[in-house]
Amino acid sequence: MANPILEWMRDRRITEVECILPDMAGVARGKIIPKEKFASDQEMRLPEVALLQTVTGDYPDAHMLDLTDPDMVLRPDPATLRVVPWATDPTAQLIFDCFRSDGQVVDVAPRNVLKRVLALYAEQGWAPVLAPEMEFYLVAPNPDPDVPLAPPIGRTGRTEFGRRSYAIDAVNEFDPLFEDIYDYCDAQGLGIDTLIHEIGACQMEINFVHGDPLDLADQVFLFKRTVREAAFRHQMYATFMAKPMESEPGSAMHMHQSVREVKTGRNLFTLPDGKPSPAFFHYLGGLQTFLPQGMPFFAPYVNSLRRLSRYTAAPINVQWGYDNRTVGFRVPHSSPENRRIENRVAGVDVNPYLAMAATLACGYLGMVRRIDCTEPMQSNAYELPYQFPASTDDALEMLSGSEALASVLGRRFVDMYVALKQKEFAEYFRVISPWERKFLLLHV
Template sequence: MNANATPATAREEVEQFLQLHPDIEVFEMLIPDTNGVLRGKWIPRSAVTRFAEHGMRMPASVFALDIWGNDVLESGIVLETGDRDSVCMPVPGSLTLVPWLRRPTAQMLMTMREPDGAPFFGDPRYVLASVLARFAEMGLTPVVALELEFYLLDREAAADGSPQPPISPSNSRRQWTSQVYGIDELHEFEDFFDAVSRACALQNLPVDTTVAEQAPSQFEINLKHQPDAILAADNAVLLKRVIKGAAQQYQMAATFMAKPYGELAGNGMHIHFSLLDQQGRNVFDDGSHQGSPLLRHAIAGMVTTMRETMCFYAPNTNSFRRFQPGSHAPIAATWGYDNRSTALRIPSGDTNAMRVEHRVAGADANPYLALAAMLGGAWHGIVNRLDPGEPTSGNAHECEHVPMLPTALKHALEIFDRSVWLPQVFGESYHQLYSACRWQELEKFGRQVTPLEYESYLRTV
């Protein structure tokens, strides 16, 4: 899947696809926005070859939308540019069937380009590509794997308006309790997981294991390690779409919201990361169980930049509800060996698989931006030969004298805005764009009066 492939390649791919699938009526042309939300257009079969060759015009401000789809005027790419169009070109290799819709449908990912063909700075795929280019200059290739947690939900809310677990098709009961790694929990939704598996096979999504997680109707599906980080992010975005589509098939909903239940576990997106040299060797492995000096430099960079990049891992107000003492979400910029209470965990096992598990991001994070932030931090540590200090042992939530992560979006954005390092890596324009999007959402949340406030104060004070 090469974002720089020529339009002719995309046209040939579409023409072959049309021959193989004469029943397809409509094509969904999809582009993930700043929030990771898929936006785009429906294209009829008769027009798809033209769009594959010449692209699809969309306003560049599609990357300056808040979560409700409102323009973010402070982003610098709305009124200042006349809200101009840019061209979205197909991502070769992403054309595939959509099995959960009633009408015969296919989908294709797009990436935005300037009129002269240059990548558009606000496209999260390009943000990640620019970080990967820094590794390429050093002859290094990041290998990543993403793990996504989610909840299955009943389509109908509970009496108080809150979400509730769905009724299992196998035994007609709701899961109000759960056994982590429980096989029976998977059996209760066997048809749903079978639909996910079949859709992933059809769309060439490299899924690995599926497990029941900490809370009722909470599950995790893992993607296999991938030496193309952009493709890994593409796969994560499309896996979310598959899971939601399969849930819809079985009269359920699926959510990747970071904290849908206040008292239950949150949804995380753990990222596994190693580095290969030009000979395909894992440069984090030096034969020891501690890992190479390069591993320590990468860890140091990720730890050092974690507070500055926090609003990439936790992009909204709800995201920060995951980070609570006693939970499996980290609350400080820590690292350790086989320690799930730390932000960065070095898993045990064969040394040739030496890697870092980055445990900070929520499942609501944009995968392209979370990967860009993590890898940008690692690059910073490697080029500056930073030292991470001693690893954390025991409960990292009880550590003293370690940098605490921001506990709210406002705090995270203030650190983000003050960063000197971020604009140097991501560019001044993207730094402004992302900040503006997050501040607009935060300010809207700040103006809302919640039901709990009415219950607590309306007739009491």
């Protein structure tokens, strides 16, 4: 029987295969193997702890892990087969799904967490639709982490200064880079759309065409790697840190979301007469109620919290409003059939699988529990109190105690994620910052 994956590789004279899977941070883990070896055995094995590394390469405390260190069975998803357009030799990449030796899915694998949430929607006869917007910075090469980041030099030979929001000329400074990004994305079938210059110095935004959340999470996962690779080839860095420079705004991954009825294809957020439906308001109610409990998925690092401060073009509360960019949940102007909600809370540093799973979990809980939302905010929400957890400890405590989110995302996954983040935050707080040395060394 013909194997479509092998036929695809043969047609493109593929010599190597990058077998990848996203870990908890959204980092690509896996193996690079010759095509002949892949053809002889398309299953692959890696230990489960490959998924469970902190961003520093450490692991949760031992009591959280299976001390036998078992292998996962990894199986490729044929829908994710793509070329690696920047590779010197013809190379393919495949995203793998994680299973146990008994055939059960690995419940802590981020891709499986998102699939679990989508299955709950499917049980209701619903299909969520999602469209991410990716903000990122271009910066000059910076191999020394003790040196602050700076904008790169563009075609004019100058670094960017001031605010260049929506400036076409500011984007054109880096035309060769963006031509490569678009070419690389086209070669991989990544559905990118609009490119704009954002508020910050050399801060850009690229939007994706709306679609299935799992497919979009795969695309974002590959897109981050693509942009970084393209930037390397133009002697600059691309960073998806949420707050890379202290004097510049942070970067977000805004998520536009709606829900369609599978049988009819209609938007559940809209009634036949074109007015907003109860499901629309319940989805908002779920976001308002449960998103603060899931903040570690939307602001996963200490740096993420720096972005979520007053008057920094990032939300500080769970208010919602029509075409109001100061709120956490904006409802853009649209036709009734395209009614959607934009979650503006997530930083661009998130794991896309987990951020999408979490935002959909909040909306799902709101719909099935029929949770009412507040009245829409019609003024500046930055003037209102901060409504997110005040610290990393508070955020993890709220997530750990959220039985509602655990029921949707999986209790073992939530416990493992909290343990991993506790380890990561503890590592951060061991580091003495330049600010502390500057102001405390001889002054206190």
